[in-house]
Amino acid sequence: MSGKGQEEPEQRGSFWRDNSLTLAFGTAFLLVLLGQSLAGHAEFNDQLTDEGLQPIGWGDYLMSSDFAVDVTENWQSEFLQFFLFVFGTVWLVQRGSPESKELHKVGTESDREQRTGDHAREDSPRWAAAKDWRQRVYSRSLGLVMGGVFLLSWTAQSITGVAAYDEQQLRQLQQPIGWGEYLASPDFWNRSLQNWQSELLAVAAMVILSVYLRQRGSPESKPVGSAHTATGVEG
Structure with missing residues (x-):
């Protein structure tokens, strides 16, 4: 970021x-x-x-499903974080943050700025120079892959989660439940939401703290001497 x-x-x-x-x-x-x-x-x-x-x-x-659900529930929240950040920063900005684009560049930007179509260079990816569906897909490929991995890992979490939940139910001599019922259960949503809130908090904290704080030499920070209002500037 x-x-x-x-x-x-x-x-x-x-x-x-x-x-x-x-x-x-x-x-x-x-x-x-x-x-x-x-x-x-x-x-x-x-x-x-x-x-x-x-x-x-x-x-x-x-x-075991117990290990698998613990791993996948963390993976899905991480990829959700980056999916939201990649797409969100197309339109959303934060004055003074290196995590934000410059304020006047809100939106998808022009072909000249993005070096696509007729403005592609010799070293540009081949699909960036295309003028059809390939450019449209490639120009959103990072967000699409992040979103796709999120959905896959969230689905994996739900499948391994119901297996782990039912295993625990059987150990306690209780009735297991089906996948559809598990999707509406507190266990599934508690596992998901407790990870989502932490990831969103981390992103929000990084965006706003980087306005006023610095880390010398890091591209996640502005140069130490940059003004607090400098936006989209890397260290």
């Missing part, structure tokens, strides 16, 4: 340096996912023990 800045000539370095942001966060994701699986496995076995049932192995827990 960052504002627009001027493009500079690309300076290629090593593979590790040029992809360090993706590699660092990808590695951190895998380590945290591993940690979650270990902690979740221990907690799940504690619940089974308290109910007088036999604990399960770590591999079995990884294949």
